[in-house]
Amino acid sequence: MNSINKFLLTIISFFVFNSFFAQKNNVEEKSLIKKYLRNAVDEFGDAHYDKALSSSKEALIKSYSINDNSYIAQSYNTIAAIYDECSDSKRAIEFYEKALKFAKLVKNDTLNNWIYGNLGSAYYFNDVDVKKGIEYYKKSIEFAEKIKDSSQIVYGKLNLASAYFADKDYENVEFLINQLRSYVLKKGTQDAKLSFYILQGMQNTYLKDKAEAEKNYFNALKIANETENYSFVLNIYENLKKHYKEFDEKDLEEKYSAKHDSLHKELYSEDKMTSLEKQALGIELDEYKIQLEKIEDQSEKSTKIIKTSKLVLILFMVIVIILLLLLLTLYKSIKTREKLNLELKYANDELQIAKEKAEEASRLKSQFVSTITHELRTPLYGVIGITNILLDEHKELANSPHLKSLKFSAKYLLSLVNDVLQINKIEEKKLVLEDLIFNLADEIETIKSSIEYIADKNNNKLVIEIDTEIPEFLIGDKLRLSQIIMNLMSNALKFTKNGEVSITADLERIENTTYYIAFKVKDNGVGIAEEHQKNIFDKFVQIERKEEDYQGTGLGLSIVSSLIKLFNSEIKLESEEGVGTTFSFTIGFEHDEEKSRAIINEIEVDLSLQHTYNILVIEDNKINQLVTKKIIQNSNLNCTIVDDGYAALVAIERENFDVILMDINMPLINGFETTRKIREKGYKMPIVALTAFDKQEVSDEVFASGMNDILIKPFEPTKLYQIISNHLHKKESDD
Known part of the structure; x- marks a missing residue:
């Protein structure tokens, strides 16, 4: 049998484990065990196997005495390796298996790696069972890979390749040689190189490559002589003898x-073998002695137990009496608990009924809010739209206080409706932040324009200060941010007269791509008394003030607080009566140039007016028809209006339309079903839902029915132009 690196594997295992398992207890005994194991390694290296075995035996006895499984495993491994080296495979396997038993108890992957490898060598190198040796090598490699020990992976694969060679699996041999060559020759130890050269030589001999085989064998022989590894020298002589026999060179073979033969007699003399045999018997006797001592120790413990049995019996009787009393108490407790459980069941049933009623009430409330907001938004769309038409067609009314009051009242009522819907969403946790690109300065300027009427009414000055370090484009929920700032500034303007309201935005810090911006809304109005500050953010809270100052529902600041929490932030209040109020908060927004450009390219679309576009409006409300038609015609688009979905299906058959604006809540057939029928007929023109329902409430069904977009009424005409423009541009690009 061609032994590649059995000696290498065994020796290294001693060095690794004599330092791995030191513990605090039994320090002196463990120090002595280490010394014995170290002596065994030294004697083994000098081929003094009887002395190595004697030291290993002492280590084993000491390990048993302190009951240290790791050292017991190492001692057995050392003993097994010595017998393995002397070709006593039966005893080697017996002691390796004992080592493995104790190694498994300590669950150490490194120790298992070595012992499985050594067991593989015992089965393979001694011609016991090559295939079993291969299986043990594979397990050894698994543990080596688990602990990521590259050197042990190499040693394991070298042994595995040798076993494959013996099993005539030359394909796997060649695979492993090619896999290992670069690592071993560049980074491998002398022992690894020595093993590799022998393996390569064996493969060359098999492939009839005489010169290459001899080159590898003599490279190995050189390393073995330099490192005085005489077991390897013996192995190389064996392989050279077989090599020259293969090529029929009798002189060199002899x-x-x-x-x-000469070196074998020197290393494994009969005297040494006889001594090893005696040592083996001694180890077995020591094992029996150790077991006997354990039995005697157990017997002594049993005697002590018997002496205390009477006391235990008395204690047992006392415990039985106590247990009986406890059982009686437990029985009474169980009866009491059954009664309480019955009462609890009745209470739970009542709670369940109350819970179901509360859920039904919540559902009805949500349905009511949804219905009311829809029914209010629909006429508001008409009021605001008709007001805008009057202002467009009758320029002389631009400064009419009555018309301005009408428009303001309509917008104020719309704001109130939105606040009610918003607070309902917050309570039901239906609000989700969206990522949209926006320019902070533009957003604040838009807010300023929309509240200038309130500022002028109270003769207030609006001041905006924006840090120039803030990027031009940010990504975040600009709608929620606008709602926060709008509510805070509107609130400040209501309670400030002949004063100043300012909004400042400063870049506070940058974390990766997130820019944290600190906002402050400050006024020099009436201020808030300290006793009111703690509940200023509660719903429907109205601070006591003059009756003529009463404005609003008390929802604005509650909505602000809830929205800021959605941004994972909090709002701070500083106020003093007669001096003014400052609200401050910090929100993080993403800044990403590439993402910003991509989003801008999607939304920045100009409507080409070189063509005439036909827009179909499906709307059952006559006032809304008038408003929508006027908005569309103002942008030089053709507008056709029908009252219901069936009329729309007829109109589409007769005329080509570029975009359809679809109301959802219609008699006869609703907007969803109308859209489905249009799509079933194969029409692909963009369909935009115009609805007074909340966007989040209907968006899923809108897109499921085949519509392309949603616009909530009332809306700004520019918003409608932008949506139509985007879809027309996209349609032209697709065509």
């Missing part, structure tokens, strides 16, 4: 056969 030469290396003689060298092999």
